[in-house]
Amino acid sequence: MNIDQGKKVPKKSINRIQQEVQNSSGITLSVDCVIFGFDENKLKVLLIRSDITKFKEQWSLLGDLVDPNEDIDAAANRIVFERTGMSDVYLEQVQTFGKIKRHPAGRVVTVAYYSLLNIHQYSLKKFDNEIHWHDVSSVTNLAFDHQEIFDICNARLQKRILEHPLGFNLLPKKFSLRELQNLYESILELKMDRRNFRKKFFAMDLLTDLEEVETNVTHRPGKLYQFNFNKYQNKKKSWAGIDF
Amino acid sequence: MNIDQGKKVPKKSINRIQQEVQNSSGITLSVDCVIFGFDENKLKVLLIRSDITKFKEQWSLLGDLVDPNEDIDAAANRIVFERTGMSDVYLEQVQTFGKIKRHPAGRVVTVAYYSLLNIHQYSLKKFDNEIHWHDVSSVTNLAFDHQEIFDICNARLQKRILEHPLGFNLLPKKFSLRELQNLYESILELKMDRRNFRKKFFAMDLLTDLEEVETNVTHRPGKLYQFNFNKYQNKKKSWAGIDF
């Protein structure tokens, strides 16, 4: 992970975006990112205070216009980098929102992504006090149509994490099985059986036992593991069940 | 389903699109549709012959630019309607393709949809002999980046049909279990056990037995069924297994 203290961040106010949109004769394209983190056993999302009058006091997702000379994936990476100082983060395109009146400034079609990153590598807290991490469970009433976008991205994450080992992107390199289970439980908003959870992960054979244990913990320390990406290759299930 | 013989179809040549793209200072937005049908036990896709010189002799997906006063979902519905005469068809947005150089005419970002329709209601064959149904299994070398778009939409359909009862959109209202199984087998490109397939569908309790049988068939006729949409409500599984 490349961490930069954000010196290169070009400040793009939403008012500038408003101007650009209003100057455009056609459709303006933007990218919005639902940036997830995991801290204190809670799933978090990074939000910025909206500075459009209509949405005063509401929070919104991090986004920006796509430059005509920029791939949309690149725009998503740029937004995450500008706002977190991190590159090489996990990003997945989710859906494009294109209702005529979804944005007050004019016709803006937005491509939504979600991103998973290790919140402890996030380091721009000092540079923009309009940006904060929020508990996913308490996110309501976002600006624009961002609540809908957020809900859909969150649902997508819930689904994806059951199909692919993405959770590791939210954890430090070394983690305990308890941390992993807490992560799953907070994303899925349910409780799981500890023995079955462990059994499942060991059976998948994706974890490397680091032969280390937690420290600074007030009880019996758990063993530490690392995600083994190599083992994951070719594990993708060839599936033919039907399940509605 | 509303069938119109296509009289209102505004002929939009790709050359017109080229012009519009080249006149634009920013990003142009289009929609491309992978229109699926099912006929003679084969999954089919509707393609049009490309008229851009560079892609002469290649086929491409059906698409068009999005009008600034048009929702993108509306654009997808319009494209399907203009090309098939059908409205109220199943449409699902899949992914947005936004590489800078994906289109030779300039910066065109395209939102891909797939559509499922009853091929027997398709009725525009006479109006545009540049449009044809192709076996999905033999689609190769499409124009632009349409092969990639097609492959991703096809993969999405394969996944979705295992999770939701979408197949019915491709069949006539009345169908036999054999037809349904053929549909699944051709979409998933595999063979299934007949008894288990039937057991599965009966267990899901989504079919209404019409107490009728096939006609014009040279062997013992199968019973006919209808998809029961009401029963489907609230069947969506509440799932918490982990499966990579």
Added chain:
DNA sequence: GCTTAATGTGTAAAAAATACACATTTATTT
């Protein structure tokens, strides 16, 4: 009425998911 070709049906075995309890380890308290 004989042949052909597909429909319709049940059970046993294997695999996967679930429910569940107790001994162990470390830090903390007394």
Added chain:
DNA sequence: AAATAAATGTGTATTTTTTACACATTAAGC
């Protein structure tokens, strides 16, 4: 140093789901 608190680590029995598999039945065509 012993007792307590809090979480880790582990195995088995039960249930559910998935899979494999064979034969009698029906209608049409000859």
